[in-house]
Amino acid sequence: VDWPRAGFAEGQAVTSRPAPRGPAIAVAIAWALASLAVAGCDGAQSALAPAGRGAARIADLFWVMTIGFAVVWTAFVGLAIYAYCGRREHGARTGRLVILVGGVVVPVIALTALLTWGLAMMPQLLPSSGATLEIEVIGHQYWWRVRYLRGEQPPVELANEIHLPVGAKVELRLESRDVIHSFWIPSLGGKVDMIPGRTTRLVLEPTRAGVYRGTCAEYCGTSHAWMSFHAVVEEPAQFERWLAAQAAPAAVPADPATAAGAEQFVANGCGACHAIRGTAADGVIGPDLTHVGSRRSLAAGALPNDTGALRRWIARTTAIKPRVHMPAFGALPDDAADALASYLAGLK
């Protein structure tokens, strides 16, 4: 694949990882894991770089368990090595004591404590009332339909991108129209499956502005690997402006080149699947393209969003994303494809 994929924040490079050289260097493994983790917490898709309340709580849970269990593991393996190498024969009483303390007493206490703490955190992670924003997300092979619900007003529909205001409590209603998908923005919180025939719910509370990446976590078919999206967390005012812009109908072509592109859109039947509000195109099978030019990626995270990528996508859909349902328009003449791409890129 020779084209650049949509850009993401660079994770810190990991340069070295000492290989464990035997059970005696037990601690080294735990240390290596910890150091690697510290080295790379700032990916756009990392559960260890939380930007939401749920993710932050779970990251705390992760660190406490990781450190605690590193200690448990070291103690256990240390004991095993001592038992293997030790030349002294211990009495049967010692043996029974080891079983009782190590196998029963310590685990019961530690696990009870862990379970109590872990489960106490659950009510805050599960859907609850009081959401200030409701978004419906519908999974399709291999893209996301996003609809902002606005009470009495008609919902605002877009695809493969979600904007969230900082500090809001957002409820996502998750559905699927075909197979099982799973909606996951690691930086903001846990994942929830999208199951055909059901509506599942997920509450996110973003706390830090930034651009994060979400992805489908349940294997959903051939191009599961390219079913992603961007989640943009921004200040409330900025969010309101964005939502108002998304609610508006599509921009009218401003120059002859883009107008020709709009004609190509009609002539090639794109409107059978795609909607562009404000035009005759009202298809519901594929993503809504009203403001496709404003999005951060194309084809659910498979490509960056620019005119060149749009052209490549239209001509070679299935080569870029195997088994994607949109047919490739490879026979489109160059000038028609150029016009179409610049029209779509202009739909900011």
Place this chain on the structure above:
Amino acid sequence: MTQGPPAAAPPPPGDVADPDDPEPLADAPPADLQRAQAARLIDVWKNPRGWRYWSAVNNSEIGIWYTAMSFVFFLFAGVLALVMRLQLATPENDLVSAETYNQVFTVHGSVMMFLFAIPIFEAIAVTLMPQMLGARDLPFPRLAAFGFWCFVIGGVFLCGAIFFDAAPRGGWFMYPPLTSHYQPGIGADIWLLGFSFIEIAAIAAAVELIVGALKCRPPGMRIHLIPLYVWYALVAAVMVVFAFPPLIAGSMLLELERAFDWPFFDPTRGGDPLLWQHLFWLFGHPEVYIIFLPSTALVAMIVPTFARKPMVGYSWVVLAAIGTGFLSFGLWVHHMYVTGLPGISLGLFSAASTAVAIPTGIQFLCFIATMLVGRVKRSVPMLWVLGGFAIFVLGGLTGVMVAIAPFDFQAHDTFFIVGHLHFVLIGGAIFPIIAGLYYYFPMYRGKQLSSRLGTIAFWLAFVGFNVAFLPMHLTGMRGMPRRVFTYPAGAGLDQLNLISTIGAFILGLGIAVVLWDVVRPKKRQPDAERNPWGAGTLEWVQEMPGKPWGIRSIPEIDGRYPIWDQPNLIRDIDEGRFYLPDAEEGLRETLVTTVIDARPTHCQRLPGNSFLPLAGAVTLGGFFVFGTFHVWWLALASAAAALGVFLYWLWTGTALRPEKEEKDVGLGLTLPLYVSGPRSIGWWGMCITMLADMTAYVCLVFGYFFFWTVHDDFPPEPSPGPGVVWPVLGGLLVLAAWALTLLARRWNRRDHAGRFHAALAGAIACALAGGLALLAGPWTTGLDPAAHVYPATVWVLVVWTVVHVAVGAIMQLYCIARRIAGRMTARHDIDVHNVALYWHFTALTAAITSAVIAGFPFVA
């Protein structure tokens, strides 16, 4: 062949002739008698030569084929793993296409689970258990051979598919609707039918192991003296009996949806994809412990040997293994934490999933305590055991992490899980199995493996494993989902994935060294000495290399470590001073004992070599293979051929009337040669098989109530149920058939041949009428199974019941024929006992079906 066993010796001086604790003969039989006995035993137990070799049914032989074939599948799936790691070595790699990659990970997971992990347990168990139990063989050798051939045919069919781009690509848990309506082609059918075929074989092997562990122990091996391996194998085999049927039931439903459009998992017609997940994980979670427990069992045999001490906390280990087995059936929902379940379920299953860590931990601490109490001899097996400890415990701890539901919300379906499950399975199964390979190899090939190569392999595998899989936890936390054929550059995943790939190849090198050590020529290497590790357990009384007879004479056992506990044990066994030192009649025999106290109850004749198991596997395999391609008439022809083979097999090979009623088995003990009812091993085999069958049926009933509780439109309004009259009539007729079968059993025992035949003829008529009446219910009310999940569920319950009734009718005919042919008499009535047992279960099935489909619409 008239040479009888030596006359019973007088009890040794000083012994007050305790009938519960007989001693071996005080004097060895004369040397020429010993030689004659050994020659006769060899003659009876030897494996055939030439092409007939493949008709062997001796478990010790089958076990080795089985083990070798499992390793072949292991290597195949391992190569697929390396293909995946190459693909993921760099971001946006296009070494293999998305379609290929998806097949590769599906086949890798499925083969490792179904063609390696489960079969290797059963393979090792059937190989070791006869020796551990001092039995000549396990009770159903032909069944074991049948299981092996099913496994080979099904496995080759499944693996071969990937070379035709036709392999399944739904992931090893095959979630619908992806696998029901979005993956055309035969891949998913291969998975569903091929694995169902192999699962049936796995259940057959489990029946063999359970009956073997319960009924074929040596005299004196009471329940508290059973070798730990056998305990573990028993627990795991019982788990197979209850864990595999949910998957078989689920696979049947999914295949019905794929082949005939019965919408069990289609939400647009009332179905529910989550039913599959429940059924799958009801199998899938116990499966993990079915893999882990028998491998840990090897550790439980190895550690005491090298610590030179009996296991500390034997009872703890046994109870912990049983507890783990029980708990593992209550954890399946932790694979479904992110399906939007209510908090209360999440909490309960988190608690249960965490709790299972405790019995697991106890087992490991018992092993460590044993090492502390003893002074451990360093060796290659112990090295692999310790490496396995280090890896498995880490996997267990990450398992506790993902058991806590909130953490799983992040970790679920990511590379964290990939890392976790490989730590558990490789640390908990592969390392102990390789330890077991180094430990037990001399017993089967008479040569030691190289400790130098074993050590090199260990360090390569241990380091490679950790380099490959430790970083995956972090890869997952950084947001890499599992089952992706590629990942974007610059998302913080590149280096971690490259490291994992390098580690995977180092691990592969380690496995290659083990493989070389096993296959390298060993002609010039001296034979291993007898009991080379100085172990205390019974299997090590074997000569090096072992003889095909299992054991020279069946000893009386007084302790958990008989070689350590009983002086002169090996000599006494070798000289034939114990039970069954001879094969006077030229027939294969072993002792059957009671379940708790292991008192001998009878001498069981075992079937000899035969091609029937192979023929049975080929014909039954034909049903599944042709079914995959939806060539139904060939599939049905194959099934009919299989039925013919099975009937011939039963007719000529089971419940044979012995030439005499009793036999002197030595040490002054005379035992019957024919028993029926609950004392016979056939009855136990039937009972366990039917428990598995009933479990599958209960899963179908569960489906009915699952739909009812979850969906308002079940049954849909207006309810077009199957009515009341026909289902109730059908149920009553089947109950009548059952009652008549019981009467037939009684009249046979009283030798009323006429009444017996009349009762069975009436039973057959009732069974056929009952089956037709059951079918008439949904048929006359016009229930269309493709229209909605409700009629589909009614139909599936009815068809399941009717098939069982039909098989029951064939069995009744069989009994009539046996009686007429003189193969069954008033005294020799195994057949009718087992058929009556089958009918208990069938009557229960019919009663439940009738009540559910006729009565439930009134409640709903």
